[in-house]
Amino acid sequence: MDNEDIFEKIGGKLTVNIIVDPFFERILNDDKIAPFFSDSYLDSQLAARKRFLTTLFGGYNDSDLERMREIHKSMVEKDGLNDKHFNAMLIHLKNTLLEAEISPELISQVMERTEGTRKYVLCR
DSSP states (O other): OOHHHHHHHHTHHHHHHHHHHHHHHHHHTOTTTGGGSOHHHHHTOHHHHHHHHHHHHHOOOHHHHHHHHHHHHHHHHHHOOOHHHHHHHHHHHHHHHHHTTOOHHHHHHHHHHHHTTHHHHTTO
């Protein structure tokens, strides 16, 4: 299954629109990772949040990964973003997908794809 198939099978833009708010609500309610996001940042970044989820569902290319590294660099260097925080995000993503009744097979593929971004998000 190629990247585009995953995006379409997961429900495409409709699914992204359905889960974007519940996913980021979970993040904002998690004391471990909420400090990395300000409410004003999230309110003004709906398109960026949707792009992030679309990237995870539809695949990514080298420029997307380098952009992830750039976006998270100061969080890693100044704020201590690390594996603990990434793991918390993974749990919230998986639970949001389960709540949206995405199939276990597709959730597994999305989680594997998301895990592949760890070294970029954590600037390794």
